[in-house]
Amino acid sequence: xxxxxxxxxxxxxxxxxxxxxxxxxxxxxxxxxxxxxxxxxxxxxxxxxxxxxxxxxxxxxxxxxxxxxxxxxxxxxxxxxxxxxxxxxxxxxxxxxxxxxxxxxxxxxxxxxxxxxxxxxxxxxxxxxxxxxxxxxxxxxxxxxxxxxxxxxxxxxxxxxxxxxxxxxxxxxxxxxxxxxxxxxxxxxxxxxxxxxxxxxxxxxxxxxxxxxxxx
Amino acid sequence: xxxxxxxxxxxxxxxxxxxxxxxxxxxxxxxxxxxxxxxxxxxxxxxxxxxxxxxxxxxxxxxxxxxxxxxxxxxxxxxxxxxxxxxxxxxxxxxxxxxxxxxxxxxxxxxxxxxxxxxxxxxxxxxxxxxxxxxxxxxxxxxxxxxxxxxxxxxxxxxxxxxxxxxxxxxxxxxxxxxxxxxxxxxxxxxxxxxxxxxxxxxxxxxxxxxxxxxx
DNA sequence: CGGATATTTGACCGATTGGTAAACATTACA
DNA sequence: TGTAATGTTTACCAATCGGTCAAATATCCG
Numbered sequence: 001x002x003x004x005x006x007x008x009x010x011x012x013x014x015x016x017x018x019x020x021x022x023x024x025x026x027x028x029x030x031x032x033x034x035x036x037x038x039x040x041x042x043x044x045x046x047x048x049x050x051x052x053x054x055x056x057x058x059x060x061x062x063x064x065x066x067x068x069x070x071x072x073x074x075x076x077x078x079x080x081x082x083x084x085x086x087x088x089x090x091x092x093x094x095x096x097x098x099x100x101x102x103x104x105x106x107x108x109x110x111x112x113x114x115x116x117x118x119x120x121x122x123x124x125x126x127x128x129x130x131x132x133x134x135x136x137x138x139x140x141x142x143x144x145x146x147x148x149x150x151x152x153x154x155x156x157x158x159x160x161x162x163x164x165x166x167x168x169x170x171x172x173x174x175x176x177x178x179x180x181x182x183x184x185x186x187x188x189x190x191x192x193x194x195x196x197x198x199x200x201x202x203x204x205x206x207x208x209x210x211x212x213x214x215x216x
Numbered sequence: 217x218x219x220x221x222x223x224x225x226x227x228x229x230x231x232x233x234x235x236x237x238x239x240x241x242x243x244x245x246x247x248x249x250x251x252x253x254x255x256x257x258x259x260x261x262x263x264x265x266x267x268x269x270x271x272x273x274x275x276x277x278x279x280x281x282x283x284x285x286x287x288x289x290x291x292x293x294x295x296x297x298x299x300x301x302x303x304x305x306x307x308x309x310x311x312x313x314x315x316x317x318x319x320x321x322x323x324x325x326x327x328x329x330x331x332x333x334x335x336x337x338x339x340x341x342x343x344x345x346x347x348x349x350x351x352x353x354x355x356x357x358x359x360x361x362x363x364x365x366x367x368x369x370x371x372x373x374x375x376x377x378x379x380x381x382x383x384x385x386x387x388x389x390x391x392x393x394x395x396x397x398x399x400x401x402x403x404x405x406x407x408x409x410x411x412x413x414x415x416x417x418x419x420x421x422x423x424x425x426x427x428x429x430x431x432x
Numbered sequence: 433c434g435g436a437t438a439t440t441t442g443a444c445c446g447a448t449t450g451g452t453a454a455a456c457a458t459t460a461c462a
Numbered sequence: 463t464g465t466a467a468t469g470t471t472t473a474c475c476a477a478t479c480g481g482t483c484a485a486a487t488a489t490c491c492g
Contacts, residue, residue, distance in 0.1 A: 273440075
């Protein structure tokens, strides 16, 4: 048959739907844990519970799997930033953005690590997405933040570096999870660490962005 | 022959000194860019400008290279945190810690990425270092920060998450460099981005940690 | 110099890599 | 039910992987 291979048919079968799901789930497991180059098709096949050629029947190459995964995850990943509302209350918008990003780090650590691995190794497969859609979205939201700062609702600050800081601090709990656990030790490495992190980060960002009451 | 292989001799020759240096330099290049599993001995050999067997004459395995590299870099990497002085002025200590970490991200991005790759993929080679020396150092400095908070010199906050935040925000500029550049665009992706980042992060952390003047 | 020691290399090894070919099994549907 | 389309597997491929070995070469030092 081979819709995936030749797209002879237009509709996708139930089996296709299921198997592709299975494969991408397994691929997420493997790619996020070992990076693209460090992963092998055999590993993905084993996790997915199917043979290698079977897997290659649905995705012709290792790259195709990776690409499908990236495409699927990228949109979801930017959802919290997209929800950033220019009309909302600045303090509350920032607070909820932090909370959402932290929830994603907690609930979807593999997705976070997938991107981290990719970007860390030079983003060879997603350079276009970074320079295109991502940059545009960030530019737009940076403008919102700049406007807030200008009108005195928050402190004057560089909106890009603010966004970078929220990204890095929140994703840290997914990407550097083993380090966080190791440092916190068994006593504090339970799920409570996300609540502690949320409390600290809100304090940090809300405090750090409080508009200057004195005239600097 | 073969000090590295059998340690028959006690002194290391000049050639050994030089070649090992050359190899580790090349290994840093490759490992930091592709992760341990994604790297090959051949790649390192090519960057080092020598043959693969020659390289394996100095380091018997790929793992040995990686371990030597980690060991060498780890100490240096924790230097800024070690310099954190309990007797100093809190605000100034935090400010200079941020600045130092940011300088390291700028001047030694490969070292940062080496660790990031390692930790991201579950820290299979440095788990002991994380749970031992790293945790101890962080515990010690966290106590310092806690004391500052208790005496009202800075705001009450979770010292561990404060340290995580400084780590993540500063290392972000090394580890996610391509993303930062992509988002900032060509206009703002020059070296000035580190100064902008420093300015923003100091504002964020100093502001966010300013002791409560009102009684919460 | 000359011999001992240290360094370097080309040829090679078995295992694993990403991927293919074709036979075989299953499913959907007229 | 029959058959064409779809799905799965076994056997295999060339390339690359980490690593070895013996022979060749360079260096050191008396």
